[in-house]
Amino acid sequence: MGAAEIAAASEGDSTLDRIVSSIGPKLRELRLQRGLSLQQLAERSDVSAAAIHKIEKSGMVPTITTLLKLAGALNRSISYFVDEETEQNGPAYLTTADERRIVYTSHLGIDLAGISGPYGRFFLAGAVATVDPGASSGANAMEHPGEELVFVLEGSMEFEVDGQGYRLAEGDSVHFRTDRPHRWKNPGKRPARAVWMALRPL
Numbered sequence: 001m002g003a004a005e006i007a008a009a010s011e012g013d014s015t016l017d018r019i020v021s022s023i024g025p026k027l028r029e030l031r032l033q034r035g036l037s038l039q040q041l042a043e044r045s046d047v048s049a050a051a052i053h054k055i056e057k058s059g060m061v062p063t064i065t066t067l068l069k070l071a072g073a074l075n076r077s078i079s080y081f082v083d084e085e086t087e088q089n090g091p092a093y094l095t096t097a098d099e100r101r102i103v104y105t106s107h108l109g110i111d112l113a114g115i116s117g118p119y120g121r122f123f124l125a126g127a128v129a130t131v132d133p134g135a136s137s138g139a140n141a142m143e144h145p146g147e148e149l150v151f152v153l154e155g156s157m158e159f160e161v162d163g164q165g166y167r168l169a170e171g172d173s174v175h176f177r178t179d180r181p182h183r184w185k186n187p188g189k190r191p192a193r194a195v196w197m198a199l200r201p202l
Contacts, residue, residue: 023067023081024058029121030074031056045073080118093117103127109135109186112196124199131157131192136185142178147199149175150184155192159184168194 031041031052042049047069054060055070062070064078071078095101095115103112103125109132116126129150141160150157151173159166162180167187176182178198186192 019082020061021058023062024056026081026121027052027070028056030076030080033121033123034074041070041073045069047073093121100128107135107137115195124197126195126197128153129192129194129196131155131186131194133186133189133191137183141181141183143181144178146178147176148178148182149173149197151195153193153195155186155190156188157184157192157194158187 031038034041036044038049038052041047041052045052047066051060051062051066052070055062055066067078067081071081093116095117100113100115103114105112111130112127113130114125114127116122116124150159150168152168152170154170156170157168159168159174159176159182161174161176161182166174168174
């Protein structure tokens with residue numbers, strides 16, 4: 001094995017170690033976020049409280065089956081525990097201006113640059129949105145659990161919530177429950193920029 005192969009193997013081991021060592025802290029933080037005791041999570045997941053405690057303290061590496069049970073009990077996908085993007089396991093998550101992640105959306109004409117921490121650790125999601133002139137959420141109104149708060153930085157936006165229209169100019173904001181029928185569009189002739197916050201349901 002050459003030097004390059006050794007370096008690659010070492011890097012692979014390091015990545016694996018980081019992922020495995022982050023499972024415990026992620027599990028503990030998510031359990032506490034849900035307000036669950038070890039025993040309550042044990043009852044929900046059919047994994048013993050002792051095993052959960054060991055996993056949280058990084059004293060035991062869970063099997064895939066155990067991880068699937070815990071993820072299901074906490075309403076998260078297994079990828080939450082093994083995704084390498086969350087190397088920050090402290091009480092806060094820093095996103096610098098050049099580290100904003102692309103947030104994928106099915107809507108055309110809107111680009112979202114994430115400013116919030118990873119899904120699973122936090123209830124609130126946020127992005128800087130750039131909305132093309134004429135872009136919209138479509139003819140059909142959307143309904144889903146949660147809340148959204150939109151603050152317009154540049155340009156203009158229009159929202160319709162539960163049949164009522166709201167036109168936003170620079171500096172305006174709108175906050176609404178998303179379980180009401182709602183839709184949005186950029187009625188202007190130039191791109192609109194906004195800080196777009198969404199409260200994720202449990």
